[in-house]
Amino acid sequence: MIERPAMRSQILTVIGAIAALAAAALIIVPVSIVILSALSKPSSGFIGAFTLDNLKALGSPQDVGLLVNTVIFTIGASAIAIVLATVLAWINSSTNVPFPRLMQLIPLAPLLMPPLMRDTSWIQLYSPRAGLVNLVIEHVFGIDWPVFNIFSLTGMIVDVGINMVPMAYLIVFPALKSLNRSLDEASRLSGAGTLRTLREITVPIIKPAMLSAFAMLALVVASAFETPVVVGEPAGVGTYMSAIYRALSGGGTPDYNLASAQACIYFVLNAALLTWYLRATRREHMFQTVAGRGYSRAPGYSRWRWMLVLIPLVYFVLSFGQLFVQSLLVSFLPYYTVTQGFPFRTLSFGNYVKLFQQPHLRQAVANSVYVSGLSTIVTVAAAVVLSSIAFQTKIRGRRFVEFIGTLPLAIPPMVFSIALLITVLITPGLNRFYGTLAPLVLVNVVHFLPFAMRIVSASMLQISPELRESAAMSGAGVTRRLATISVPLIGVAVGYAGLLVFVQSFRELAAVVLLVGPDTPLVPSVALDLYFVGEAPMVSALNLVTVAIPAIVFGLVYGAYLLIRSLRRAIQAWRFRLSPAQ
């Protein structure tokens, strides 16, 4: 009955310390090894005599070219994404566009597509010689020079920029939507027109959200892997990602030391972007408090509403429709060629049948389900524990826990996989994990932890402590409070986080491409290999599997959740003889 306060907080501190240290070790040890490897003499194994040669190589004209391309690619794609996302968010939050519910979902459509699906479709549609769109233009208008060329830096920027809109939209849209309409009205009544209101009131208020979105985008684009390799390499546009990948997976001896040095560039770049992001986010929260609640749909723009609807629709076709349909059609072809006229004449399920017949493909699907499933469970569990420590206790070092949870954002997944690879190879006890599924799970957990933590901790912060306190005042102890209040309230967020991790890890290629072994194929890595040998239809089939399996898993989990919930309600209604809900 009598509680000793000191003891309880000591136990919490110890648990917190263990969790934080374990998380820190999993991240900091491999990263340190990458840095050591970058400072070691080439061909001296992984870690050897100290040298600055690898770092000096970064100053070579060739490497400076990589840096310039990487920076242009990152800024260009992020800028396109942020502009498109802001326009779409503005249409959905501040105008009376028709079909508002549908229009609000359209900007999220690209999330449904794995990167490899979108890249292969862009290439099949817009490559200079064999691109269907170029061929149709040639056929219809007689223009015989390629109008579009996906194999260029511009092509890469458009491809990735259009695809990154959802991430920016998810940050900018809530900021615009939470804007109190009265702020606008106050500006109008002060004599400012629509444009001046937009320029002097709306934009300055959502600027922190836009900056925070931009930093987040840059962080992700700079580490993007598929497009630089699949589109960038044939275009002759080298970036750091494609260079690192080639250094380690091309023919000849892999040069781990040079790759490590190139990877170190990312630590600097991402640390800067992450600092920027955190600072922008803090400002974003500050402005949100000021903006407050209260929202009503704006009445105006009646003459333009049918014009406005065109923007989301065109975006939908560009970002999703054309690419998805292309992949879907190609996946039903026995082979894909454009030299013999209209390519989609003989459609069949042949590729999908092969998935179940060929052991290698079947194995890949099974591995992917297993790795993603396990990664999801571990990541979400870690996110819940770390977020609880960081945001629901007052123990010392909780800020450090929060930092540890954010740190992986600064490490591109492929760089972390190199770190993990070297760590596993040089640590005597660990090398038996080489070529197993364990490193694949670990790399996914570390990579997706920040995303899961952001979702879970946001929902934890929304639950005011009074909701738990009122349970305590109702006589509920710690365990009952957890089971009846905290868990149900963050349950939905945990579900979202789980879904996100499962979907994303199922298609994640950069994190695993260097770690998969001959016995541990995953769906995306097999798809990449098949792409390089020109098996386009099978690649499309695998990409569709990557879309379908998470959807099926989600449907099953959600169905089970609805079933359990309605059963619980029914049992309760029966036990307490309640009249049905009104």
Add this chain to the structure above:
Amino acid sequence: MSVVSEIIRHKAHPMDAKKDTPSAVPGADLSVQNLGKRYGDKWVVRELSFVVPGGSFLSIVGPSGCGKSTTLRLIAGLDRPDSGEIRIGSMSMSSSANGVSIPAEKRKIGFVFQSYALWPHMTVFEHVLYPLRGHSLSREQMVERVEATLSIVGLGDLKPRYPSELSGGQQQRVALARAVVQEPAILLLDEPLSNLDAALRARMGLEVRSLQRHLQFTAIYVTHDRVEALSLSDRVMVMNEGRAIEYGTPLEVYEQPQDLFSARFVSGANTLPGTVVSTDGNIVRVRLSDGGVVVDAPAKSRAPAVKVGEDVWVAARPEVISIASERMIGGSNLLPATVETVTYFGAYCDVLTRVGESRVNARVDPAQAMQAKVGEALTLALPVAALVVLPRR
């Protein structure tokens, strides 16, 4: 349906019949000894001692940041005191001397939060059922109790609703029902009405009070609204800067304040500086610093006694001050003043005047206020019996 009419119809609370011992004392005494709470170096509650007799209603009133909500959280066990002891009946709930601290969930205290703290995922029925789980009650008993409590607060028809489907007043009733369903010995209410509109606030206040009279729990009610505190309570405690500066019946605290702060905060009194010129058994004579007028005031009061030559405040509530008529001129306790503003409130008028360096507000009948012309002089009459002399420290 109001609680009052409900109780008149039922005569007795449905739960009363089931009480095995009719003689059981309902509310428990609460005693707080030398309570203190510190955030960093700042003591937000200090040297706080008071006793609330079982079954009575205490309001704690004070400006925001005075430590009143913290005091409530310390009693509830939601925060840990840095000094002092809290006892409910004969049981020690928390004592810094021997390190005792009963967790909040074991104190059997009901708490109504300012934000209501309703759980978004539970229905009205589930909220009120929640505190009963863990008591050894049969299912029928639980349902009966929940139904009875919900009908008392007038929510009988809303059992399957979620909080988001309720109005502010209804949410407030759910929070109240949840807090009283386990028949707590003590109910703590933290500004429970501050989110309601004025009309509803007045009605809910009365309903809380009649619920308390009926169920006879000990209630501590925190508010910054002095009208709520005066109208609902048996006792009022005024807090400022973490200390209790006044404790008494509403009448005592309002009419006979012991302290400058509570005179201003609770009664809205005008306070005029002055010096005691003479004192006999019944009357203290004070020369006011502004205008040099001498006024008489009763020598007996709850405030500490004053000596000749001592600097004091003379506190005069606005509604006791009147505008002197022609025939009163030349009498005593008259104060020449200049009118600055006259504000019409319907039932009364506030005439704000200047007396030397001080401002004096007189709350008078609108008919009387007709005499007051902005910028012109008039004479204010201060009734001897209603003045309070407070030592200036």
